[in-house]
Amino acid sequence: MFKVLLTRLGQAALVMLVVSAVSFVMFRYVGDPVASMSRENASAEEKAELRRALGLDQPVVVQYGRFLQRTLSGDLGISYRNQRPVTQLIAERLPATLELVLVATILSLSLGIPLGVLCALKPNGAAARVVQALSLIGISTPTFVTGIVLILVFAVSLGWLPSFGRGEVVDLGWWSTGFLTLSGLKALILPGITLALYQLTLIMRLVRAEMIDVLSSDYIRFARARGLPKRYIHFRLALRNALMPVITVTGLQIGSLIAFAIVTETVFQWPGMGLLFIQAVSFVDIPVMAAYLLFVGLLFVLINTVVDILYAVVDPRLRARSA
Amino acid sequence: AEAKTLRWSSPTDITTLDPYAHTESFTTSMLHHVFDPLVRRGRNLELEPALAVSWKTVKPDTWRFELRRDVKFHNGNPFTADDVVASINRLLDPGARARGNIATVTGAQKVDDYTVDIVTKGPYPLLLNDLAGVYIMDKEWMEANDALKPGNIATGVTTAASTQANGTGPFKVESYKPDAGTVFVVNPNWWDKPRHNLDRIEFKPIKSDATRVAALLSGELDLIAPAPLQDLQRIGSSSGFKVIEEPSLRLIMLSLNFRPELKAMPGQKNPILDLKVRQAMWHAIDFEAIKKRVMRDKSRNTGTLVAPPVPGYSKDNDGPFGYDPEKAKKLLAEAGYPSGFKTKLNCPNDRYINDEQICVAIASMWTKVGIQTELQTESRATYFPRQDRGEFDVSMVGWATLPPMDGFSVLASLLTEQKEGYGGSNASTYSNPQIEELTRKAAVELDEEKRRAMLVEALKIARDTVAYIPIHQQPVAWAVRDGVEVPQFPDEYVRLWFATVK
Amino acid sequence: MSAAQPPVLAIDALRVEYPLANGAVFTAVENASIVIQPGEIHALVGESGAGKTTIGNAVMGLLEKPGRIAAGTIRIGGKPFDPLKGSAEGVVLGRDIGAVFQDPMTSLNPLFTVESQLTETMRTHLRLDREAARARALELLNAVGIPEPERRLKAYPHQLSGGQRQRVVIAAALSCDPKLVVADEPTTALDVSVQAQILALLRDLADRRGIGILLVTHNMGVVAQIADRVTIMHRGRVVESGPTAEVLRRPKAPYARALIGAVPRIDARLDRFPVLGEEGKGRAAEARAALRARAERMDLPAEGTPILAVENLCVDYVTGGWLPGSAGHRFRAVDNVSFTVRSGEVFGLVGESGCGKTTIANVVAGLVRPTSGRVLYAGTAVAGEGAARRTGPLRQAIQMIFQDPYSSLNGRLRIGSILAEPILFYRLAATRAQADEDVARLIEAVGLEADAAQRFPHAFSGGQRQRLSIARALGARPKLIVCDEPTSSLDVSVQAQILNLLKDLRDATGLTLLLISHDLAVVRQMCDRVAVMRRGTLVEEAASESLFAAPQHPYTKELISLVPTLDRIRGETQAA
Amino acid sequence: MNTLASAPRPVPRSLLSRIGAPISVIVAAALALAIVGCALMASWIAPYDPTDLASFELINAELPPSFTADGDARFLLGTDNQGRDLLSAMLYGARVSIAIGGGAVFVAATLGVVMGLLAGYFGGKVDAVIMRIADVILSFPTILLALLVSGIARALFPNAATAEWAPLILICAIAIHEWVQYARTVRAATMVETAKDYVRAAKVIGLPSWRIMLRHILPNVMSPVLVIATINLAAAVLTEATLSFLGVGMPPTYPSLGTLIRIGNEFVFSGIWWIALFPALTLVILVLAVNIVGDWLRDRFNPKLRVKR
Ligand SMILES: Nc1ncnc2c1ncn2[C@@H]1O[C@H](COP(=O)(O)OP(=O)(O)OP(=O)(O)O)[C@@H](O)[C@H]1O
């Protein structure tokens, strides 16, 4: 057990190392912070000096070496765009994003799975068709359009929900939550739905596809032969067999939502990680991007470790294998 | 009386509360609510006394400032000459990101508690313009908070001043959360007589245009600045909201490649080096159509490189060049390109108002006269570095002459060769000996009349030689709910100490 | 058994059809009628693929789609079966009808423990609470003879041996005291002693509770031992039906006569298994002849020298502990087993269900890594210490017939491609067309029609699938075949043909067989030498003749004594 | 005696019913084919060439569709903000979007399936390496990867015309990111399938690993792949629009469906609905159709469901 976790930790370190190295190669192509940081009438000398101050005149290898050195001594640097320590920025944004992702994931799982099962039970039923068509329309509409339409309807026309931001948040030590105030909860609804839509469709369709296969298997017939209640057969027995891809995809989705819920967070000006990141990209805020990508690397190794463990929880046949 | 709150939004956020750690104009404008400079821009952008009540040049390189008495910082500390000296020294520190804002200043000396001398490298006509952007900080506070050294967003140096502000300005910072919002509350002890009636300002950045508009329309905001051009009509026609607009100082133009070769035609002579070709390119663009269709009649077409309020502007220079595709074709033929030539056109797509659309229109117009234009647009993050490296044939430039708000900035940055601190944005290597000379003379000319004449002359040469192709002056368009009165300024600063809400 | 009570099951003139993909309709059952009175065990026997499973499924409303009841009626406990609803009024599956599916391997959901699968049924129908259900589940596992029931409750299906799974399925079927049990070959994977225990259990339930049982089986001994009545089917039709003694003693229909005549004997060794009709006729026979003819003598170690040596083999399984790397619980399935198989012989491996036979087979086939010990093939280590990677010829040499015919065929591939695979892979045919021809010949050799190549595995009966796996193993032209219960789902006549084929191939080519079987009669007829296993260890090894004539170990003696034979016909023993 | 009776049903069956597809699938397939066909033949059927910069006039910008009150008969679906004929822009745009979306999905799915099979089948070190590479890839959003790919491409081929290279760059950029999803899904399913008897049987036959993976395991793990692929098609088309906006994709003189939607979206507020609506509708119809056909195909993959309807 310990050994496995240690190996994973070692792998995580390796992943982060590679991520940071690739980032540094990449930073040459994402732009140059000098342009966004200098005054309009800065002279060429001034820009060169700024470039020197940023260390950008050095070869990439040297820049990377410096970054590694600093990172290893625990210093992730200061953002160019928000003059704050990057670690602090990430820590500040994490709660907002996690809460949003939590809502979206709960929404998509709690709707996607039952709908998927229903669609599998009656693949040709009218209800199943309508649900599927709607969900597909949902995902083939770009997120920014969905977001704006929701805002126009629920914020502008009806005035029920706020159009942007997190509402009032309550600080619980280092965590700021929007779950404890009415305005905070209201603010979660629209971005939550927008974010959930893609995931919901994906989960629904995956569940449906797997369920259709599972339902034709012998053990389901045997369960029928034992007269177990339909609900039990469908939602407990069969569903569990259909769950592997759902777990996989949900894990991936949670990871990428935490990291890159860019469009939704931008449309709703949600002060989370996605917004932080996209602004860092458009500003070429190298310290934020570098630290951020490290964080995401770690995040994904963690999530995927959890997912791998979940596989074994769901499917006992995989346990011996991991032993 | 109930508290008057103004809630407003813009797409960008405040970078830092340390005025010397950055050179961003939006942050500068925001911090102006918290800090005062020695001299400031008045309602008509004229320079007027702020923390300094008067000034004179005691020597060509020394300016003496008489300071305002009985001014208190937000924390109650009195404002004195020590604060000015400490502030200037802090800004002159090699570690200060904004040091370039007073590049010609060499130091400040306290004469007495309320008099300060500021020394420049030589005669320097634009000192006051520069000082309008230098906010005065509190020496004792800096000492107490270990912030005497400046922060710098580039080197990652932060101090207490990065997240806390103690100024003399009309508002105090109550809270500052990046991307979530900044709250200002009124400073009841401000030295000036407030022309605003605000108790509180809630600033919330919203990056997405559509969301910003929606938030205004849903009543969550009182002011959005800027408001997207294509939504102005809708906002204006919604009851309870109005659009306010004015031409901005920002001029949009096309920069032309003056290197020996074009990227689009490697190995061949650069046709753009021929004046006739440049004139043809100018004549081929239908600016009226762009104004009407793309800019929705909100822009102001121009023929020169500075906006009317800026010193150096002259009506004579500003006349339209005239849309004349036939003439353009003729000029091209005369220049030896009867069937045109190939060029690339590069534009940002998230920097200027409708930048991409303007460029598609221009590319189409040029193609019609035979200039085969390959258009590429990209985000500002990658666009500007490439522009700086001179990778473009024809590219879009926006210039607002900020912060000095003087035509000299166009000369010094766009029209001169890249050397001796000049030509900072002239990566396209335009060069004209007369302009070089005029620029250097204007730089030290303290007589304002003469200086302006030099600027006008240089800009005329630029127009005659088609150094750049000016397109138009961008509009500044904001939207407010009824009952909010905010004056607009062509430098696009939001100055809420002039704002009232009902 | 009062006559006033309606029969638990009354099938009248049933016809079941499977529409096929190509638009044709296949009639699997035609005009079948069966009546089962309370307390009666009704055996349904007949050729593999005759439609026995189909009848059982039809009764339960679980016909595999697109199968349908095309004609006839079914009454359960007197209530008519409604094909639209898929059930009879007031009859609840699980509670009123208990089902044992033919395939125990795929009947259990792989993701749930034995406990949960057993108790859910009881909690649903008997409204027991968790504890009570658990207690009863333990009782049931004991009743079906699963050792260490406590531990097995926590096990997942893949951790059980074939026989253990089959017993779990039986336990599940019996758990709610149903009035009718449809038991489809419930004892194929069981050793004779466990089988005897199960049969006694069924008989007891029928006698005491008046349960009616539809018992599908191929084992005539079993029929003789416990069935009250028997129905014999052939190609979808009932050819004979009546009281057991009468039918077994004096079969009238030619097929019935032939079938009974083909039952292998345990008391004496014959040269060949008796088959139905004349052996040398028909397409199947031609195909088999062709196979034999094609076969050339393989270059093998001289007959009689060891070809396979299993040395001190131990295999542990780790169970429990779902966190990766957590220690879990070790279970020794095979404990220090050694034996040697000589070239060209048929070596039998028999023993208790769950004693580790399949595990050994898996090790020999290279599917399970031994914990210690090793396996040598013709002198080279192929598993365990010092084993080299198996490459081409070595791989081809050892083939295996899996115990579970259902899951060992890839459901997404057509039979044709499955069978062609080894042929093409080892370039045993020059062209694709020739490979297809070989496939057709193999299919015919195992008694199916060549057009089976076009179908998918799910459209076959259990016995047909088993034959297809045999055909696949033969396709590779191996030198050693590990046969794990190769004929458990086959009726005696088909079984005879297949076993004869294997024998012939051995004679012709020197093929070596490692035969795992519970059917001691088959073992006696087929094997040259036999090893007997119990609880992971080898208890006895001897030449077949001497083993059956004079068993040494008490366990062996017990096994042999318990073999059900045609002579002990129930009605008669009772009368006697 | 033989009951394999082909029932007397020699009714001639039409081709369609022989395929056995229900009407909805046939309609969907027809629609998808129609859109793809129109896109492929854009240069012949489009009334104008929207990529020819000389062919449109800014004066014609934002004209409503010809069937509305103040529409212009020349432009059936109206014009965009540059005065391009919207119908032509859509036809050309669909070509770009389908090529890029389809290409990216294809490349990503192929790569992902192969990686997933390898990781799931071999486990151990192979798995660890592939999955950690996947984690690295996951750490970068598509945008950054696209910037990297296009930056490198630009560095390697400084003089390549953007419009020709862009689709390739975009396909690479999107696929490099997206394969991970397939890989992890396939890996999970492969781990389960590998333990099943039919795979063990294939191992005993001695088939090489690649063959077991491709022939035996693949068909059994395809169903989630098809689901993800059909859904990702929409996502890829929209990603292309985002990337083009960042300057690493198609130039603005060659708008794709996604770009048209993005541009049109800016104008919806001001009542210019057609620029966004028609391209969005096309995309929705395409995605819907592909998904319906995909579902049906998936069901056909499962032999047990095949004979149903
Ligand atoms: N994967 C596994 N994990 C844990 N225990 C297992 C596993 N596979 C088999 N066993 C156990 O190992 C023992 C031997 O199993 P094996 O399948 O070899 O038996 P067998 O002799 O073939 O029995 P049968 O005749 O019933 O098929 C059984 O007790 C079984 O429960």
Ligand SMILES: Nc1ncnc2c1ncn2[C@@H]1O[C@H](COP(=O)(O)OP(=O)(O)OP(=O)(O)O)[C@@H](O)[C@H]1O
């Ligand atoms: N889904 C199906 N589609 C088409 N034909 C099928 C299907 N299922 C079974 N059959 C065919 O129906 C016939 C009867 O099958 P059934 O399973 O009832 O046989 P069985 O008597 O149980 O045989 P066995 O003893 O081998 O299990 C077989 O010939 C089989 O090929």
Ligand SMILES: [Mg+2]
């Ligand atoms: Mg059967």
Ligand SMILES: [Mg+2]
């Ligand atoms: Mg076994």
